[in-house]
Amino acid sequence: MKKISVIGLGYVGLPTFLVLANVRIKNSYIYSVSGIEKDDKHGIFIKSCFENKKNWIKNNDPTFKKYLKNSFSRKDVVLRTDLNKINDTDIIIVSINFEVNNSNKNIFSNIVQLSQQIAAKIKKKTLIIFESTLPPGTCENIILPVFKKILKKRSLNLKDIYFAYAFERVMPGKNYINSIKFNYRCYSGINKESKIKCRNFLRTFIDYKKFNLTELNNITECESTKILENSYRAINISLIDEWTKISNILNINLPKIINAIKLRPTHSNIMRPGLGVGGYCLTKDPTFINFSLKNFYNKKASFPIISNAMKVNSNMEKTSLNYIMSKVNKLNKKKILLCGLTYKEDTADFRFSPSITLLKLLKKKGGVISVHDPYIEKNKNLFKNYNIEKKFNGKKYDLIIFCTSHQKFNKIRPNDIAKKTIIFDVNKSLTTKQIDLFNKKKYKLNILGAN
Numbered sequence: 009m010k011k012i013s014v015i016g017l018g019y020v021g022l023p024t025f026l027v028l029a030n031v032r033i034k035n036s037y038i039y040s041v042s043g044i045e046k047d048d049k050h051g052i053f054i055k056s057c058f059e060n061k062k063n064w065i066k067n068n069d070p071t072f073k074k075y076l077k078n079s080f081s082r083k084d085v086v087l088r089t090d091l092n093k094i095n096d097t098d099i100i101i102v103s104i105n106f107e108v109n110n111s112n113k114n115i116f117s118n119i120v121q122l123s124q125q126i127a128a129k130i131k132k133k134t135l136i137i138f139e140s141t142l143p144p145g146t147c148e149n150i151i152l153p154v155f156k157k158i159l160k161k162r163s164l165n166l167k168d169i170y171f172a173y174a175f176e177r178v179m180p181g182k183n184y185i186n187s188i189k190f191n192y193r194c195y196s197g198i199n200k201e202s203k204i205k206c207r208n209f210l211r212t213f214i215d216y217k218k219f220n221l222t223e224l225n226n227i228t229e230c231e232s233t234k235i236l237e238n239s240y241r242a243i244n245i246s247l248i249d250e251w252t253k254i255s256n257i258l259n260i261n262l263p264k265i266i267n268a269i270k271l272r273p274t275h276s277n278i279m280r281p282g283l284g285v286g287g288y289c290l291t292k293d294p295t296f297i298n299f300s301l302k303n304f305y306n307k308k309a310s311f312p313i314i315s316n317a318m319k320v321n322s323n324m325e326k327t328s329l330n331y332i333m334s335k336v337n338k339l340n341k342k343k344i345l346l347c348g349l350t351y352k353e354d355t356a357d358f359r360f361s362p363s364i365t366l367l368k369l370l371k372k373k374g375g376v377i378s379v380h381d382p383y384i385e386k387n388k389n390l391f392k393n394y395n396i397e398k399k400f401n402g403k404k405y406d407l408i409i410f411c412t413s414h415q416k417f418n419k420i421r422p423n424d425i426a427k428k429t430i431i432f433d434v435n436k437s438l439t440t441k442q443i444d445l446f447n448k449k450k451y452k453l454n455i456l457g458a459n
Contacts, residue, residue, distance in 0.1 A: 011039070012041045015091075019180055022065065043088070055089055063076055067356060106118075108295060120154055133168070137173070138174075174193055192220055235294065248281060248282070263281065284321065288357075333373070343404065347414075349361060402429060403425070420442065431446065433455050
């Protein structure tokens with residue numbers, strides 16, 4: 009049985025850890041898996057939860073819960089807060105956060121230190137796979153030189169190990185686990201042998217017959233794929249935000265227009281009006297290419313499309329605010345309930361959530377704000393200055409604003425909300441059936457972009 013270590017158990021590393029701990033061939037597990045977190049307060053908390061068989065991430069994916077329960081029952085699936093035993097590991101997956109922070113002069117310090125620790129301990133023929141999103145050129149210019157230097161001190165070289173890069177495409181939510189098993193992946197390696205090892209490993213837990221594995225020529229090409237992909241997504245979003253503003257002027261139903269466009273298969277991925285860009289990827293990844301050219305290749309470029317898209321997206325919440333104010337006029341002393349504070353539906357992730365930005369904007373306008381989110385339980389400190397509604401109560405508010413499309417919101421019906429309340433859906437939160445019901449009952453329902 010091969011031994012795997014997954015370093016970093018965040019929103020990407022944790023489901024990867026669980027998937028690998030549940031891979032079976034002929035009803036037998038094929039991997040023993042160690043999850044490795046930092047030796048700090050958070051890491052110790054996660055380790056304690058696992059050892060006491062407690063779920064520490066709230067989500068509504070039944071497969072996640074099943075896989076976690078199965079992992080609890082296996083003695084060879086463990087969580088650690090040290091790297092002491094990776095010298096006995098056959099495969100190491102690195103899934104740590106990386107971001108470009110202007111206030112930190114040495115932004116690669118953590119990744120360099122971790123690379124040094126890994127290179128100092130691994131045995132020959134170990135497969136190392138980085139799946140963190142990185143600026144193109146990071147592996148070639150930062151990580152591999154560290155490995156080469158440390159391995160040389162041990163009378164080894166890069167040919168003695170397998171090194172690959174395969175960026176993640178994890179989607180938290182109701183299909184959290186399946187987004188790993190049933191998704192397209194790209195990969196590359198430092199040589200032919202590394203590519204083959206990486207491909208064969210990915211095939212053990214990804215349905216590669218339905219979801220192709222794409223091999224890129226080299227690691228920098230693979231790193232670039234993720235950055236271009238997320239740049240495209242960010243630009244797509246910014247384009248629709250511009251049209252959302254236009255829809256108010258032209259008095260057109262933009263969602264209906266987009267539905268008509270989506271009928272063409274080549275245009276099916278056009279975005280819809282929304283509250284804003286949140287989470288850990290689209291808020292930073294498109295900027296990585298500019299960083300790469302400047303720091304690795306000593307080149308300058310303006311990237312006007314990406315730059316303007318990022319600027320538009322960083323102000324998207326104001327589009328929703330202006331839309332709300334166009335229907336209500338004055339928000340001062342209005343009792344407002346914001347429904348959905350996470351950045352994405354059916355997750356507990358509040359990072360860079362546009363809902364929180366809108367909340368602050370509404371408060372500045374004098375609104376008396378309450379918040380409701382089924383995933384708010386462990387994040388009360390974020391909203392300590394606001395009334396937290398543990399259960400949905402739509403009878404006592406002047407405005408109710410749906411900001412995230414949590415599944416639980418799909419059960420809300422007209423009888424749950426006072427007839428006088430003005431309702432806003434600024435992020436595709438309500439279903440078509442709900443919208444029809446509210447309109448039939450002549451509620452004051454406003455859909456962003458629909459006018």
